[in-house]
Amino acid sequence: MHPPTTTFQQRAHQALQDRNLQLALDRAMHHFVDGRLNAFARLPHGEALRDHARVIRANAIARLDEHLETFERNARANGSMVHWARDDEEARALVLKIARENGVQRIIKSKSMLSEEIELNPALEKEGLDVLETDLGEFIVQLAHDHPSHIIAPVVHWPLERVQKLFHEHLGTPLDASITDLTAAARRALRNGFLQADMGISGANFAVAETGSVVLVTNEGNGRFVTTAPRIHVALVGIERMAPTLRELGTLLQLLARSATGQPLSVYTSIVTGPRRSPQEDGPEQVHIIFIDNGRTQALAGELAESLYCIRCGACLNVCPVYRRLGGHAYGSVYPGPIGIVVTPALDGLFPWHELPQASTLCGACTEACPVRIDIPRMLLKLRADTVDAGLAPTWLRHGLKLYTKAAQHPRLFRLGRKLAAWTQRLAPRTPQGWVQSMPGPLAGWTDSRAFPPLASESFSERWEKRRRHER
Numbered sequence: 001m002h003p004p005t006t007t008f009q010q011r012a013h014q015a016l017q018d019r020n021l022q023l024a025l026d027r028a029m030h031h032f033v034d035g036r037l038n039a040f041a042r043l044p045h046g047e048a049l050r051d052h053a054r055v056i057r058a059n060a061i062a063r064l065d066e067h068l069e070t071f072e073r074n075a076r077a078n079g080s081m082v083h084w085a086r087d088d089e090e091a092r093a094l095v096l097k098i099a100r101e102n103g104v105q106r107i108i109k110s111k112s113m114l115s116e117e118i119e120l121n122p123a124l125e126k127e128g129l130d131v132l133e134t135d136l137g138e139f140i141v142q143l144a145h146d147h148p149s150h151i152i153a154p155v156v157h158w159p160l161e162r163v164q165k166l167f168h169e170h171l172g173t174p175l176d177a178s179i180t181d182l183t184a185a186a187r188r189a190l191r192n193g194f195l196q197a198d199m200g201i202s203g204a205n206f207a208v209a210e211t212g213s214v215v216l217v218t219n220e221g222n223g224r225f226v227t228t229a230p231r232i233h234v235a236l237v238g239i240e241r242m243a244p245t246l247r248e249l250g251t252l253l254q255l256l257a258r259s260a261t262g263q264p265l266s267v268y269t270s271i272v273t274g275p276r277r278s279p280q281e282d283g284p285e286q287v288h289i290i291f292i293d294n295g296r297t298q299a300l301a302g303e304l305a306e307s308l309y310c311i312r313c314g315a316c317l318n319v320c321p322v323y324r325r326l327g328g329h330a331y332g333s334v335y336p337g338p339i340g341i342v343v344t345p346a347l348d349g350l351f352p353w354h355e356l357p358q359a360s361t362l363c364g365a366c367t368e369a370c371p372v373r374i375d376i377p378r379m380l381l382k383l384r385a386d387t388v389d390a391g392l393a394p395t396w397l398r399h400g401l402k403l404y405t406k407a408a409q410h411p412r413l414f415r416l417g418r419k420l421a422a423w424t425q426r427l428a429p430r431t432p433q434g435w436v437q438s439m440p441g442p443l444a445g446w447t448d449s450r451a452f453p454p455l456a457s458e459s460f461s462e463r464w465e466k467r468r469r470h471e472r
């Protein structure tokens with residue numbers, strides 16, 4: 001992953017001023033959140049299912065080595081070829097090698113965040129290969145030379161009007177084309193790609209150790225085309241995507257679609273178990289499964305291992321007050337939102353991404369929404385502590401925290417500091433409701449876009465003491 005050259009604050013400011021983005025996010029987020037709540041309201045024992053899913057993921061990650069070996073054995077027995085990539089470079093090299101050895105020119109892809117993580121498309125295009133994204137959102141992103149901004153909805157940051165304009169310019173649809181007309185135009189544009197491709201590249205929502213299968217969950221059917229129409233199918237799989245058995249896969253699938261889109265099950269669930277076998281007429285001649293580490297083993301060994309339980313449903317993004325205002329691009333990482341600000345430094349190291357763990361209010365809405373109950377705030381606090389320990393926090397924050405620690409340990413000093421702050425704030429401009437309108441120095445970031453509640457003229461303990469004296 002390449003860290004951006006601008007700061008998180010700069011990107012956040014830009015996102016807040018983008019009216020199109022704000023409009024698109026407002027429309028989409030309510031839809032996702034309401035859909036999830038309704039879907040869970042109709043699911044008997046939904047909470048128990050979440051507990052069970054957490055145990056499944058925790059056990060899968062705790063015994064990852066065994067499951068990976070079982071998977072490899074079973075996948076080879078099915079006729080699939082299993083490859084291992086330590087990092088993004090090795091993963092890209094493996095895909096290119098398979099393409100070269102098989103005389104591949106045209107590649108179709110279904111949505112894969114992992115392929116974004118390893119920056120696969122630029123590497124393939126640099127070698128002169130034609131790459132076509134077939135998920136509608138990814139197709140739009142590719143046409144516009146943009147980047148996905150949500151784990152499951154790549155163009156959630158695009159209002160309809162922008163898609164209409166893009167399709168008008170590239171596919172000749174009218175400027176006021178309906179959604180049905182737009183999807184029909186995309187279907188026409190993609191059809192030849194499906195029929196002519198030599199290789200299909202997919203991700204995998206899960207890999208089932210028991211059967212050596214990769215599982216793809218989509219709503220558009222493009223995943224099935226990508227995995228069956230070309231003569232070669234390459235599946236990119238993060239090593240943590242393991243579901244030990246089909247039974248456990250069933251539990252995870254019940255939660256994935258409900259948490260992601262509010263559907264009981266996604267429209268297409270494909271379980272790919274090897275290439276076609278005689279006398280089957282359909283399906284690829286070769287299936288290659290590339291397991292990619294790229295920082296996951298390192299994450300597994302530390303206190304952020306829980307982030308690997310993630311089943312990439314996107315629910316935590318949809319409820320996060322920060323994501324809902326900024327969208328995905330402000331994070332600068334392939335993985336945005338609450339899970340992104342943990343997973344990105346977990347995979348790629350804290351130094352280039354040390355700003356990200358600050359992009360949270362620690363409200364806990366993410367954990368409440370997460371189908372496998374990942375404790376994101378706990379890991380964020382750990383990352384923030386690591387940031388301070390590594391000397392990466394801003395100087396004012398480090399000195400400020402030291403000062404606060406001292407004051408909190410000495411009540412007199414604390415009282416004096418509080419009085420001083422209460423007195424100083426009288427000089428600050430106020431809103432008609434009496435809130436502080438602007439604060440100085442590093443605190444100005446808070447009041448740039450909202451007011452700050454004033455400090456009480458008397459502290460709680462002063463009022464308590466006064467009341468006690470009065471009652472005596």
Ligand code: SF4
Nearest residue numbers: 310311313314316370
């Ligand atoms: S952390 Fe939980 S809610 Fe967020 S994407 Fe992963 S599984 Fe979904």
